[in-house]
Every structure is written in structure tokens, then in C-alpha cells.
Amino acid sequence: MARHGSLLSRSGLTPGQLAMHAFLLLCAFAMLFPFYWMLLTAFRPSQEVFSPTFHWLPQTFVGLDNFRAAFGKAPLLRFMLNGAVICAGILAVQLLTAIPCAYALAKYEFRGRGLLFALVLFALCVPVQVPALPLYMTLAFTGTLDSYFALMLPFFLSVFAIFLFRQVFRSFPDDVIHAARLDGMGEMEILWRIVVPSAGPAIAAFAVFSVTAHWNDLYWPLVVVTSPELAPPPLGMMYFNDPDIGSSFGTLMAAATLLTAPLTVLFLFAQRHFVQGVTMTGVK
Amino acid sequence: MALSSAARVPAGRRRLGATISPAVAYWFAVPSVILLLGTLLLPIMVMIAMSFTDYELGALEFSFLGLDNYTTLWRDAGFWRALLNTLYYVALVVPASVVIGLALAVMVNGLRHGRGFYQVAFFLPVTSTLIAMATVWKYLLHGTIGPVNHLLTTLGLPALEFFGEPSLVMPALAIIGVWSLAGFNMVLFSAGLTAIPQELYEAAAVDGIDTPIGRFFTVTLPMLGPTTMFVIITTSITAFKVFDTVAVLTRGGPQGASDVLLYVNYLEGFQYMRIGLASAITVVFLGIILLLSLIQAKVLERKVHY
Amino acid sequence: MTATVSISSIEKSFGAARMLKGVSVDVAAGEFLTLVGPSGCGKSTLLRILAGLIPQDGGSIHIDGAAVDHLPPRARDVAMVFQSYALYPHMSVHDNIATPLKARRLNSLARLPVLGSLMPGQKTVRAGIDAAVKQVAAQVEIEALLDRRPAQLSGGQRQRVALARAMVRQPRVFLMDEPLSNLDARLRVHMRGELSELHRRLGATFIYVTHDQVEAMTMSSRVALMMDGEIVQVAPPAEIYSNPSDVRVARFIGSPEINLLPGRADPRGYVTLAGRATPLRVGMTGGLTIGLRPETLAIGDGSSDIVVDGRLQRIERLGHDVLLHMRHAGDDQRSFTARVSAMDFDALRMAGRLEASLMFGARATAALMFGADGKRLMPLRDEPSAGNVTYTSSRALMGA
Numbered sequence: 001m002a003r004h005g006s007l008l009s010r011s012g013l014t015p016g017q018l019a020m021h022a023f024l025l026l027c028a029f030a031m032l033f034p035f036y037w038m039l040l041t042a043f044r045p046s047q048e049v050f051s052p053t054f055h056w057l058p059q060t061f062v063g064l065d066n067f068r069a070a071f072g073k074a075p076l077l078r079f080m081l082n083g084a085v086i087c088a089g090i091l092a093v094q095l096l097t098a099i100p101c102a103y104a105l106a107k108y109e110f111r112g113r114g115l116l117f118a119l120v121l122f123a124l125c126v127p128v129q130v131p132a133l134p135l136y137m138t139l140a141f142t143g144t145l146d147s148y149f150a151l152m153l154p155f156f157l158s159v160f161a162i163f164l165f166r167q168v169f170r171s172f173p174d175d176v177i178h179a180a181r182l183d184g185m186g187e188m189e190i191l192w193r194i195v196v197p198s199a200g201p202a203i204a205a206f207a208v209f210s211v212t213a214h215w216n217d218l219y220w221p222l223v224v225v226t227s228p229e230l231a232p233p234p235l236g237m238m239y240f241n242d243p244d245i246g247s248s249f250g251t252l253m254a255a256a257t258l259l260t261a262p263l264t265v266l267f268l269f270a271q272r273h274f275v276q277g278v279t280m281t282g283v284k
Numbered sequence: 285m286a287l288s289s290a291a292r293v294p295a296g297r298r299r300l301g302a303t304i305s306p307a308v309a310y311w312f313a314v315p316s317v318i319l320l321l322g323t324l325l326l327p328i329m330v331m332i333a334m335s336f337t338d339y340e341l342g343a344l345e346f347s348f349l350g351l352d353n354y355t356t357l358w359r360d361a362g363f364w365r366a367l368l369n370t371l372y373y374v375a376l377v378v379p380a381s382v383v384i385g386l387a388l389a390v391m392v393n394g395l396r397h398g399r400g401f402y403q404v405a406f407f408l409p410v411t412s413t414l415i416a417m418a419t420v421w422k423y424l425l426h427g428t429i430g431p432v433n434h435l436l437t438t439l440g441l442p443a444l445e446f447f448g449e450p451s452l453v454m455p456a457l458a459i460i461g462v463w464s465l466a467g468f469n470m471v472l473f474s475a476g477l478t479a480i481p482q483e484l485y486e487a488a489a490v491d492g493i494d495t496p497i498g499r500f501f502t503v504t505l506p507m508l509g510p511t512t513m514f515v516i517i518t519t520s521i522t523a524f525k526v527f528d529t530v531a532v533l534t535r536g537g538p539q540g541a542s543d544v545l546l547y548v549n550y551l552e553g554f555q556y557m558r559i560g561l562a563s564a565i566t567v568v569f570l571g572i573i574l575l576l577s578l579i580q581a582k583v584l585e586r587k588v589h590y
Numbered sequence: 591m592t593a594t595v596s597i598s599s600i601e602k603s604f605g606a607a608r609m610l611k612g613v614s615v616d617v618a619a620g621e622f623l624t625l626v627g628p629s630g631c632g633k634s635t636l637l638r639i640l641a642g643l644i645p646q647d648g649g650s651i652h653i654d655g656a657a658v659d660h661l662p663p664r665a666r667d668v669a670m671v672f673q674s675y676a677l678y679p680h681m682s683v684h685d686n687i688a689t690p691l692k693a694r695r696l697n698s699l700a701r702l703p704v705l706g707s708l709m710p711g712q713k714t715v716r717a718g719i720d721a722a723v724k725q726v727a728a729q730v731e732i733e734a735l736l737d738r739r740p741a742q743l744s745g746g747q748r749q750r751v752a753l754a755r756a757m758v759r760q761p762r763v764f765l766m767d768e769p770l771s772n773l774d775a776r777l778r779v780h781m782r783g784e785l786s787e788l789h790r791r792l793g794a795t796f797i798y799v800t801h802d803q804v805e806a807m808t809m810s811s812r813v814a815l816m817m818d819g820e821i822v823q824v825a826p827p828a829e830i831y832s833n834p835s836d837v838r839v840a841r842f843i844g845s846p847e848i849n850l851l852p853g854r855a856d857p858r859g860y861v862t863l864a865g866r867a868t869p870l871r872v873g874m875t876g877g878l879t880i881g882l883r884p885e886t887l888a889i890g891d892g893s894s895d896i897v898v899d900g901r902l903q904r905i906e907r908l909g910h911d912v913l914l915h916m917r918h919a920g921d922d923q924r925s926f927t928a929r930v931s932a933m934d935f936d937a938l939r940m941a942g943r944l945e946a947s948l949m950f951g952a953r954a955t956a957a958l959m960f961g962a963d964g965k966r967l968m969p970l971r972d973e974p975s976a977g978n979v980t981y982t983s984s985r986a987l988m989g990a
Binding site: 016020027032034037103109119124126127133140153159162191233252266268274 | 306308309310311312313315316317319320323324325326327328330331334341388391392394395396397398400401402403404405406407408409411412413414415416417419420421423424429431463466467471496525527528531532546549550553554559562563566569570573574577581
Binding site for chain 1: 662
């Protein structure tokens, strides 16, 4: 027993550490309980939902019945496809516009640079709800409401990306840029072939950040989209939650599971970039 | 560089030395500048201008009202209720999510094993689709069949009708808010923690401070000061923008007890199409956000000195 | 492939600070010119102006007789090796070296990442580039590293890659900005030899910037010493050491630093050092500085041309030599250093003479004299005849 104890403490598991683990496990349980409950409900029959007693596991396992019902009720795959299209479109335009602008701010001196950067800093503070009304009106007058373009328009410019990449590019050594100029590369080529590849981690972190934000966004889709076939996941979820469709908790939870799964899986695979993304957003 | 030196060369002389022309920089910046003007600056100006009119979407004409929209808001009990509800939500979410985030970060950082697991576990709510998880929470907090109430009744406490009782609806939304934000704050604090030099702890140990609590109050907390301020304000801004959970779960109910600023704004602008009045609400909203951002900028400025 | 480089009256200011104050120097074709000076003297700035990376405020650069002031870097046909090597971090060694050739020989479409390789009619061009890369890699002995990334290389290997990238397009002029300063001491010595050899083999013009006087002395055909934005002296290494035009040059070149002791010239021009007469004579009267390099001082008995005595403060053994750090016996109490052979030192120690005051002697021809303005004073050979020009200023010397 004593031997066992010394082994534990040698591996760093002192009583203090064990107590912290116990407490943190409790916290983790609380944090993850909604996910557990979602899965649990998605896999049990509706009657069990209303049973007055609490059960950790489904009393009767219904397999994928709830999922099948969910697919039958609304075009879930369509919602996810919409989410993917919107996120990809937004990200592509964001990167294509923000990277050159950030590079100009970081490495060139030009008249108006200070003003442009000040505007970027101002824009960093402005949430999408602020320009929403005029943008909505413009889309309404041009008849482009209820389209992918309308869903993406307010997010094409990411001032956050400009800000983040400017920071990253500023620390790129001038000597390498000078070497590339001497080697005969043009400025555009230097940017995309020399500077951008070295900013890979920052771009990955931003991509993760951008995709998370726009996959999960509800406000703007709610404003501009009326046809269900254009709805991204959160809006689709809202249709589900509509009392008219009837609140079968089982199918609702199955739908929730499906719609939140892509990002959760992405997160589990790209944790490092997520955490890096948050750290870059927050601290720098 | 090119421009400034060109400016110094006496007039009439060609620019000496060959550098890239400043035009390159403009070409690089132009796409972003167009988007910045078109999707942000112009709309904001139009929005501010409209806040002084009685424009309604679809109307053929509109007139200039001066500050009427703002006086209307000032006298409108509904607007005040929404503003106070929002502030109440901020007051509930910010302390809880910051303290929990800090506690989790400090504890996870103090672990020798399994940090990765906890980071993933606590961060998972941040990445999940809030709308989907909000419906799960609605079920969890359900008055009769929710497990939270199962727990309360098991403990001998009365069951609570979270989304039916006006006094409980904001706390219920706040619980969801804290749940979705605490992990985010934890990661921010973790970044701050790793920036604290280990020597400070060693110095404290030499000075006789060797309990975890002592270390926390003498080294960790003071060194995290700027991070903490930053997290508080970031969280405040996020909490101030609460919309999704209200739109999905409560729609302002019961009896307007969960009307929040952005939801009222959304209803005015996009449901009732009263653009003028909605613009005025947006201006107020923007003002508050900018104020918070200004404080944040000041904090960041101070943080540089650390 | 070689060219003359003519630098005339280059001016450059950064804000209010005048970084280069009208720098002029001519470099012969195939020459190895070293710009040496303390950090912040403007030598790296001058190099970047030469390359066209930053614009000058005034003055002009000619390469092979043609003005290049308005040419962009790529059109100047110069290559540069950077202190940080400035390798492209995400490219393999092969691609790093091939880049200058690709940028010149392939059109912009063909340089696109994936599409580019599908473009027709570039097979021979690519093969040519490939061959050139392999040949240069062989010259600097990095054939085995062509597939690696810069991060996987040691400092010395990165250095070679940077050299290869500069060499591959056979430029007329090589510019080197402290290329050896990031290497460890042993490798530095080795690379000095390699660079000299490379220069000899390529026959190109090298302009080399360093703050390390040893690099300047060992590799160059001529050394240009820069201080505070000006070139103080340009001369072959041996001459800049033995015949400095300015006290700043004398102090910068030579290690350990030259001993500077205060002397006086009497009305007839005879120089005394701490009251002791010397055979030196100058064409002026009053205070001056006498410079004696540590190795010119030998342990003596007071019968030498110039006699310096002092008390021993500290000993530094360098192996075959010993540095004796002394305090001058004169009123000035300056410290000076003598470099003596280990044998002489041991004899001195055996004789128990280290405790007492030590006397050193130097030959009159070894002394370098400087006026109050820091310019060199040339000694007069003989009794002055009236009206003779009695001393030569360093400006005249430079012109000579």
C-alpha cells in the first residue's frame, strides 16, 4: 500500500492533484451534461421523455428512429450544405481581401495608412447588427434578398482578419522580402508565395474562427432568408423548434445532434487551431 | 517609405533610388477599402441618418423628425425594459463566467496530467451551435420533465418553471450564457497564465509564500490583472449582444420579461419595419458597444506596460 | 561576370538622423571591398541603397559605368547575402536556390504553383534551372541537402544555401551583409577562408559589410572604414593597420586596441612622452596623442627610442603570447597594454620583476601620432628647414 502511494506521488498524483482532478471532473460533467442529455434523448423513445423518473440510459433503445424522423421533418442535410457553402464563400472572400490589405498595412508606407488602420480598429468594435438595416434595405431594393449572396455580404470584409494578419505579417522579416525582390519576384508574388505560406498557422486559426462564427450565426440568416432551402443550420434549428411542427423531443434532439456535430468534430480534430484562434483574438 | 522620402527630395528632381511604387500598396488595399465603405461605413451613416426620420420600409415618402425617435424611446417603457433586461443579463453572465473561467484556468494549469482533456471538455460548449444547444437547455430546464427539476425535487426543493416565470427567465438565459462563455474565458486566462514567468513563483516561494492560495493571491491574480480586465470587457460586449437564445427560446416572453435590446431592435426593424425607430435603437446600441470598446482599448494600452 | 561599382556622395536620413553623410567610394571590378565599422555607422544602409532596397536621398550609384539609381533591385544584377540568410522558410533548399532563376527565366504564368507546371514549352528552361541549381549546390557542398527545409539546417548550412542562392544567377556584384556574424567562432574562421576562395574563383566584385575587423583584415583587397555615416579611410588591410589616417581608425583596427598616450611637442617640434624625450619630431607645438600598438612594446631597459613605464595591473595569457595590462607611470595614469611572448614573460616572472615598475621600449618608427583633431601627424625626418611643409594631414595621406 505504501509502495502504491509512493508510486502515485512519483507520477505526480499527490492528494492535492487528486482533489483537483475530482473537482474538475465534476465541472466537466456539468459542462458536458447537455451534450450527454442531447444524445441520450436522441436515442430513446418519446414516451420516456415524459416519465417522471430520471434514467441515465434509454430504457428502450430506438436506434436511429429519431434521426430518421428528423430527416423526414426537415431537409437537415440541406441546412448543413447551406452552412458549408456560406462558410466557404465567406472565408474565401475574407482571405482574398484581408490578406493583401493586411500586408499593405504591415509592410508599405502610403498616404492614408494611418486612417485606414484607424477605420479597421473602429470597425473591429462594430457588430453586424449595426449596419444590418441599410444592408437589408439595399438587398431588398436590388431584389437580392433570400440568396446565398445576401447571407454572405455583410461578412465579406473581416476587419478582424486584417488586424490579425497585419500583426502576423509585421513580424515577417524584411530581409526575406528584400531577398525576394533581389531575386526578381513581383510584389504580388512575394505576398502569395513567400509571406502567406509562412502565415499558415494564423490563417488556419482564423479559418476556424470564421467558420465557427458563421456556421453558428442566427441573426443575419433570420433577417434575410425566408426560404427554408437556403437556411443555414441555426435557422433550420429554429424551424424545428417551431411549435407548429410539434415538439417531439426525440427528433428535436436528433436534429440538434446532427447540426452541432460538424463543428464539434472539426473542433476535436483541430483543437490546437481553435485554442490558438481564441488566444489570438483575445490577447493580441 | 517611398512616399515620405519622395516628399523630401527637392521639387523638380526625380526620385532617387528604386523602391516599389506606392501604387502597389493601394492596389492591395482597394478591395478591402471598397468593402469597408460599402458594407460598413456607408450603412452606418445611412443608419444614423435614418434614425432622424420616420421611414418605414415600403413607404413611399418619409419626413425628417429630428430627435423625435430618441424622445419616443426615452418615454417608451418597452425600450427601457429591454435595456434593463439586457443589463441584468450582463450583470448575471459577466461575473459568473469570468470567475468560473478564471477558476478553471488556474486549476487546469496547475495539473500535471490531463490538461488537454479538460481544455477540450470546457471549450466544447464554445464551439457548439448555440441554437441547437439552446433547445437542449430548454429541455434540461423544462418545468416538469427537465432533469434540473428532477434534481431539485430529489433534493426536496420546489420545481421551478424557468421559462414560464417572469422572474426566472433571465437567470435561465444567463445560465446558458455562462455555460457557453466560461470555456472561452478559460482559454483566455490560460494564455495569460502561461505568460507569467515561473521565476515569480520561485521568488514567492523563497519569500515564504508556498501555499496554493497564497501563490494565487500574491502572484497569479495581480499578474492576471490586465487579462482579467480584458476578459471582463470582452464578455460584457458579448453578453450585451445577447440575441440567439432569446429569439429561439423565449421570444421576449413571458410578458416581456426577456425582451433584450437586440431582440426589440430586430422586431422593430425587420418585423414591424419601423426603420427610423429601429435605427435609433441601433444608434443607442452602437454607442454602448463603442463605449465598452473604448474602455477595452484603454485596458489593452495599459497592458502593454506589463 | 564582374563590374565596377561607383558610389558617389550618397546621402540618407531617417527622420532627423543623418545616417549617411555623402559617402563616396569606387570599387574596382573583381575587387573584395569590405565596409567595416561599429554598429549603427550606416554600412548596412549603404549596402541596401546599393541593392536598390531603400532609396537614397541624394547621390548616385553607378554599376559598370551606368547609373542604376532608378532601377528596381531585380534590374541591378546584384545578389545579396543577408545576415539572417533570409531563406524562404517554407521552400526546400532546391527551391530556395532555384527561385532567382525561375523569377527570371519563367514567365509569370508558368510560375503559378500547380497550373504553372502544365504550361507548355518550359521543359528545357526547367531542366536548365535544375542543372544550374545542382552545379551551384556542388560548389558549396550542399548537394545532399537539396530536399530539406531551412529549419532543418544548421547555421553553417543555411549560410551555404544563402550563398548558393546568390551565386546561381551569376550576378556582376555580390553584396554581403555580415554573413558570418550568426555562426559560431570556429565555423566563422572556416567560412572566412571559403569566402576568400569563392571570391578568387568567381572573380566577381564583392562588397562585404562587417563590424568584425578580423573579417575585414583577412578577406579584403581593400577595407573602407565607416564611422558616423562617413568613410574615414579606404586602404588595403595592411596599410589601414600600419598607416591609419585618423585616431578612430587606429583604435578600431587592431586587437587589443592601440595604446594611446598623451605626448607634447616643444616649440621646436620635439615630442616628449611623460617627460621623457623621444626622437620624434612634428611640425606643431602642444599636446598630441602617441599611439603604440601593444605588440610594438618590448620589455626594455630605458635605452629604446621611446620608453614607457608603468605598474602591472592584470595579466591575460593568450597561450603563446601574454597581455600585460599596465598603468602608465606618467601623470595621466592611463592604462596601456603590452603584448609579450610567453617566453619573455616567464623570464620576467622568474626574475621577480613583475612586482616593481616595468619599463617598455618601442622603436620610433612604430609610433603613430595624432593631433588634437584626431588626424594623423607625420613625423619629420630631419632637422626642419624653414618654410618646409612640416606635417601631413590625413586628408593628404588619403589622397596619396
